[in-house]
Amino acid sequence: MTSISMVVNGRSVGGEVEDRTLLVEFIRENLRLTGTHVGCDTSQCGACVVHVDGKAVKACTTLAAQANGCEVTTIEGIAGDELHPMQQAFKDNHGLQCGFCTPGMIMAATDMVNRLGKDLDEKTIRAELEGNICRCTGYHNIVKSIQDGASKM
Template sequence: MQVTMTVNGKSYTRDVEPRLLLVDFIRSELALTGTNIGCDTSQCGACTIHLNGKAVKSCTVFAVQAAGAELTTIEGLAGTGLHPMQQAFWDKHGLQCGYCTPGMIMTAVKLVERHGGTLSEEEIRHGLAGNLCRCTGYQNIVKAVQQAATEMGGGD
């Protein structure tokens, strides 16, 4: 099947099998390997991207379901330089092996956009329930999201 979608501002058209997962499309067809695969049951969140403005686990969507959609991956999150969330993960040592990090950042950006700059520690911890990290113990990730939330502001 032919699909066309916009990824990080650029339009792509490809012939794909109906069963091709969106994450495999992004990684193999578009060679955007910043989106990682950490599980096969939609638990870990390493593959989280933005699909039409929502944080979505791209292992749980077929590429054909994203036909016509606007996608942002970690590679396209910041225009130039770093997004405040990326900067905050760096500042707060919110990553170690880095494998969960792209998905964690993509989830956290939408979490802050939903709640605004005033979201609580509890809201952050619950908001990250779909993203697993085995290295950091989450504490510095929570601090990173708090820092970015302050900087991104917005919400209520």
């Protein structure tokens, strides 16, 4: 067992976990923040994307112990009193159908804006979505949502 502590969505949290505990397990099962999803569990689908020290990572492929001492942001941590502009854009542009991939899509999208700026063209967005899989939408409205949300961030 390892004792870990980190700041998740601005709140200091900690716990005793098995060393093999994945970050996504710690977030979902210990912290009960179930917005971060496990889709494929094999580093491909991106439903588990969270930000660790400001960078998007796949929480199913990161040990909780690796994130010890870090700042973590999950989908629950991005809205203030109103939805985050990226969340609002997914709502406005019908950027989701079943919604399972959406938390990871939004965390990937905000990371994209952090790295590349607000002015994102379609080709860039599609290339940057390499690590996020959606089985409903065909991506078209997700790309539209990200372009819209990015411009409002």
